[in-house]
Amino acid sequence: MHYRSLGRTGIPVSTVAMGTWQSFDVRGERAVQHVRQLVTEALRCGVNLFDTAPMYGQAEEVLGTVLRGRREGVLIATKVLQSDAASARRQIEQSFRKLQTDVIDLMQIHNMAGWQQVTPVLEDYKARGTLRWLGITDYRTGMFPEMMRAMRTGVFDTIQIPYNLGDREAERAILPLAAELNLGVLVMTPLCPIFDRSRLLRAVGRHDMSFLEAYGIRTAGQALLAYAAANPHVSSLLPATSRLERVAENTAVGALPRLPPDIVRRLEALL
Numbered sequence: 362m363h364y365r366s367l368g369r370t371g372i373p374v375s376t377v378a379m380g381t382w383q384s385f386d387v388r389g390e391r392a393v394q395h396v397r398q399l400v401t402e403a404l405r406c407g408v409n410l411f412d413t414a415p416m417y418g419q420a421e422e423v424l425g426t427v428l429r430g431r432r433e434g435v436l437i438a439t440k441v442l443q444s445d446a447a448s449a450r451r452q453i454e455q456s457f458r459k460l461q462t463d464v465i466d467l468m469q470i471h472n473m474a475g476w477q478q479v480t481p482v483l484e485d486y487k488a489r490g491t492l493r494w495l496g497i498t499d500y501r502t503g504m505f506p507e508m509m510r511a512m513r514t515g516v517f518d519t520i521q522i523p524y525n526l527g528d529r530e531a532e533r534a535i536l537p538l539a540a541e542l543n544l545g546v547l548v549m550t551p552l553c554p555i556f557d558r559s560r561l562l563r564a565v566g567r568h569d570m571s572f573l574e575a576y577g578i579r580t581a582g583q584a585l586l587a588y589a590a591a592n593p594h595v596s597s598l599l600p601a602t603s604r605l606e607r608v609a610e611n612t613a614v615g616a617l618p619r620l621p622p623d624i625v626r627r628l629e630a631l632l
């Protein structure tokens with residue numbers, strides 16, 4: 362696994378990390394045991410960052426449970442989605458409890474919700490050392506101008522945005538700004554546009570991908586991950602999976618050399 366600096370935090374993050382939306386939202390001992398296996402495999406493959414949120418049902422709690430006793434060297438990113446300061450504080454306190462930790466590595470304002478009201482709360486926790494870094498996320502590219510305003514405040518260390526072969530809006534302005542400000546960039550939905558889960562994988566899978574074999578890429582999923590990872594402004598990808606065998610498939614991309622520009626262009630020409 363290759364590690365990249367998470368922007369100005371200077372912390373090395375695995376090029377391929379792991380998202381927890383849906384796949385970690387489970388109940389019952391058997392299902393939690395399966396998530397434990399996913400996490401064990403991810404750690405074995407070099408993943409050092411897990412992204413979760415209170416909005417992902419049981420995911421925060423399950424992540425806290427399966428990481429108990431093996432938190433060393435593991436970064437937890439979670440989120441807050443509230444429109445006022447008092448509610449944000451309450452939700453953050455719950456996240457500490459669910460994640461079974463006194464320190465959360467990255468707290469992100471989820472979908473920019475109430476960001477002007479919630480930011481002072483986050484800064485307060487950061488000053489006390491219980492939130493190490495702060496970030497903002499949004500799945501809506503239409504919110505990028507607002508996100509860029511937030512980035513320019515200097516408060517945030519990271520952004521989390523959609524970026525994949527089927528949605529390259531981020532390349533236009535927000536990724537260059539993140540690079541200029543030296544902010545970490547986490548990529549949500551590197552495989553599947555949020556409201557059309559299988560379209561992109563199907564579209565890529567229709568093509569002859571043998572030209573990618575020389576670069577160690579064997580599947581459509583790997584091709585999509587390698588594409589997003591080729592962007593020099595990206596710190597880490599957050600693919601999610603509920604299938605054990607896909608953890609190794611996805612994380613293998615993090616150990617490959619960056620795709621050269623001509624191969625990146627060739628992938629773009631596929632769609």
Ligand SMILES: NC(=O)c1ccc[n+]([C@@H]2O[C@H](COP(=O)([O-])OP(=O)(O)OC[C@H]3O[C@@H](n4cnc5c(N)ncnc54)[C@H](OP(=O)(O)O)[C@@H]3O)[C@@H](O)[C@H]2O)c1
Pocket residue numbers: 379380381382383384412413471472498499500521548549550551552553554555558562580581582583599600601602603604607610611
């Ligand atoms: N607003 C926000 O802040 C926001 C929004 C969306 C997502 N996120 C974060 O980003 C993470 C990733 O987003 P996501 O889960 O929506 O999308 P994703 O990781 O791009 O796609 C997940 C889907 O792809 C499938 N998949 C995984 N690996 C595959 C492979 N190698 N080949 C084919 N299919 C594969 C999974 O199915 P299987 O389970 O069957 O493998 C699942 O249906 C989330 O978990 C969350 O942490 C944040």
